[in-house]
Amino acid sequence: MREAILNRISRRTFTEEALNQEEISKIQAMLDEINQEAGLALSLMLDGEEAFANRSKSYGMFKNVKAILVMKADPSLENVEEKIGYYGQALMLDLTDMGLGSCWVAGTFNKDYVEIPEGQEMYCVIPVGHIDKVTMKEKMIRGTISKNRKPISERLTGSEDAPQWVLEAMKAVQLAPTAVNSQHPHFTYAGGKLTADVSGEWPTDLVDLGIAKKNFEEAAGGCFDLGNGAEFHKN
Numbered sequence: 713m714r715e716a717i718l719n720r721i722s723r724r725t726f727t728e729e730a731l732n733q734e735e736i737s738k739i740q741a742m743l744d745e746i747n748q749e750a751g752l753a754l755s756l757m758l759d760g761e762e763a764f765a766n767r768s769k770s771y772g773m774f775k776n777v778k779a780i781l782v783m784k785a786d787p788s789l790e791n792v793e794e795k796i797g798y799y800g801q802a803l804m805l806d807l808t809d810m811g812l813g814s815c816w817v818a819g820t821f822n823k824d825y826v827e828i829p830e831g832q833e834m835y836c837v838i839p840v841g842h843i844d845k846v847t848m849k850e851k852m853i854r855g856t857i858s859k860n861r862k863p864i865s866e867r868l869t870g871s872e873d874a875p876q877w878v879l880e881a882m883k884a885v886q887l888a889p890t891a892v893n894s895q896h897p898h899f900t901y902a903g904g905k906l907t908a909d910v911s912g913e914w915p916t917d918l919v920d921l922g923i924a925k926k927n928f929e930e931a932a933g934g935c936f937d938l939g940n941g942a943e944f945h946k947n
């Protein structure tokens with residue numbers, strides 16, 4: 713399994729060292745490529761600290777946030793939320809490979825400090841920056857969460873009949889981030905076909921679906937069709 717999937721955890725405490733020019737250029741190139749391919753409008757904001765300055769808004773969980781990825785797009789784009797999740801997770805894994813820390817954030821920041829052009833909607837932000845060892849606070853947040861990872865049998869209907877490669881890839885799904893660790897995306901293996909869906913009851917469900925699909929693809933080798941309930945095609 714890709715190291716970045718195993719190593720990634722939400723990082724909320726950054727060092728005071730800002731991203732350097734090389735990192736900024738690399739991230740910008742990644743964003744340009746995604747925007748071109750997927751029709752999204754992802755951008756890098758280097759002075760995102762204000763959005764995380766108000767302790768009551770960020771729940772005091774974030775420290776030294778500077779750069780943030782603004783996860784935005786034209787809301788009329790088809791499957792827009794799933795694409796935000798899918799490509800955001802692709803980015804996050806690459807950022808992990810670069811040794812940088814990051815965290816999906818949909819709620820605990822102040823949206824007023826992020827300017828969104830007319831005709832676009834912001835779905836989330838992803839603070840990104842340099843990190844030290846995992847702090848006690850991060851360990852505590854992560855510790856409570858890891859205990860709450862659902863077993864594969866709860867995330868995969870048909871797990872008794874599923875081949876080993878599906879069960880292996882479901883481990884990557886277990887490790888995928890979801891909003892408030894809800895783990896809503898659900899997979900089904902039936903009649904030799906694998907599909908992924910989500911109820912859509914929660915506002916971030918479709919973003920979570922895109923994230924989970926990306927992790928599954930990375931581990932299994934292959935790709936999903938776009939859409940809720942869509943099918944996976946193995947390489």
Ligand SMILES: Cc1cc2nc3c(=O)[nH]c(=O)nc-3n(C[C@H](O)[C@H](O)[C@H](O)COP(=O)(O)O)c2cc1C
Binds near residue numbers: 819888919
């Ligand atoms: C779409 C999405 C939105 C999230 N929003 C927030 C947020 O507003 N604040 C926060 O501290 N964490 C947020 N998270 C991070 C989750 O809490 C975290 O991914 C989850 O608890 C699992 O922990 P892990 O990422 O360390 O594996 C979000 C995650 C996702 C996928």
